[in-house]
Amino acid sequence: MRYLPLILLIVLLSACGGASREELASLAAKGYYDHLVKGEVELFLEGRVGADSLPEGYRRQLLDAYRQFIAQQEQKHLGIQDVLIVRAQTDSLTDYTNVFLMLCFGDSTNEEVVVPMIEQGEGRWRMK
16 A cells, blocks of 8 residues: 555654644645656556546546646746645634745746645545
8 A cells, every 4th residue: 555654654743743734634645646646647646535436437537637647847947846835724714724836847947836724534644
């Protein structure tokens, strides 16, 4: 299981009591985006809420769209070189934790993206 190191880190931080929900959501969001940058689109998709119950046709369309996104970033910006956690904040009304990530491109430009995360079960963070 490719998520095992990330899950172990999250469990360890939770057990130590030192990690906030914002830190845990941030680590999960960064992990999913790291998979996307590496072209591991299936692992990125697994990080979405409801990914396990998508119709097969829609699942294939999403995977194709993710591959196209990575190819476009290669062409426009020489690819995504790094994903950095900027900050996170929890919205008490929706119970989402919005994680702000910085995508650092090969052409020295950056783009900040917001990734709404939700905790499903105990310690399992997924993208909304």
